[in-house]
Amino acid sequence: VIRHTVVFKLKHPLGSALERDFLNAAQNLATIPNMAKFECLRQVSAKNKFDFGLSMEFESQADYDSYNLHPLHAAFVEDRWKSEVADFLEIDYTPIGRV
Amino acid sequence: VIRHTVVFKLKHPLGSALERDFLNAAQNLATIPNMAKFECLRQVSAKNKFDFGLSMEFESQADYDSYNLHPLHAAFVEDRWKSEVADFLEIDYTPIGRV
Numbered sequence: 001v002i003r004h005t006v007v008f009k010l011k012h013p014l015g016s017a018l019e020r021d022f023l024n025a026a027q028n029l030a031t032i033p034n035m036a037k038f039e040c041l042r043q044v045s046a047k048n049k050f051d052f053g054l055s056m057e058f059e060s061q062a063d064y065d066s067y068n069l070h071p072l073h074a075a076f077v078e079d080r081w082k083s084e085v086a087d088f089l090e091i092d093y094t095p096i097g098r099v
Numbered sequence: 100v101i102r103h104t105v106v107f108k109l110k111h112p113l114g115s116a117l118e119r120d121f122l123n124a125a126q127n128l129a130t131i132p133n134m135a136k137f138e139c140l141r142q143v144s145a146k147n148k149f150d151f152g153l154s155m156e157f158e159s160q161a162d163y164d165s166y167n168l169h170p171l172h173a174a175f176v177e178d179r180w181k182s183e184v185a186d187f188l189e190i191d192y193t194p195i196g197r198v
Contacts, residue, residue: 002143003140004144007190023195039192039194040194040195041102041192041193041194041195042192042193042194042195043190043191043192044101044191044192044193045103045189045190045191047188047189048188048189048190050190052195053190053192055192089146089147089188090144090146090147091106091142091144091147091149091152091190092142092143092144093138093140093141093142093143093152093154094140094141094143095138095139095140095141096122096139096140096141096151
């Protein structure tokens with residue numbers, strides 16, 4: 001399992017209609033096939049500069065690649081992410097068993 | 100629910116015995132009460148500088164506070180984290196429903 005996450009900050013004012021619209025659009029990514037546990041998250045630690053996060057899981061790198069190439073994802077990145085996100089960081093995880 | 104995560108990089112060589120020992124010590128944090136879904140994770144994206152992550156969930160801020168103050172956590176931070184971690188970022192999340 002690969003958990004793909006991105007933590008981000010929008011250019012929009014906190015609590016604005018533009019913010020709500022962006023988060024709704026982001027949530028449509030959950031309809032892309034072969035993805036599990038999609039979550040739209042509020043970032044609540046004062047120890048970083050980000051306000052939101054997205055998290056999702058893929059069973060394989062192939063599923064992750066398909067997501068990246070999916071037209072819905074490509075359009076979201078091109079039409080919304082590039083112009084509305086002020087800063088972001090991608091973090092991907094796989095579980096480690098007892099070492 | 101509050102999901103507390105920290106993504107980090109160790110001073111130890113990747114794959115070293117020192118690394119394994121640190122990760123084992125980190126996994127003992129899972130014995131602290133009122134915590135759920137503890138995970139020790141490998142960070143696998145090339146888009147950031149970190150190698151590992153920890154993730155856990157608390158039902159309330161009070162449980163999160165208790166974890167922070169717990170002697171096992173305090174000792175781990177003082178005895179291991181401060182001397183063995185090269186860089187880290189704390190990210191905490193709460194779920195957002197359909198906005």
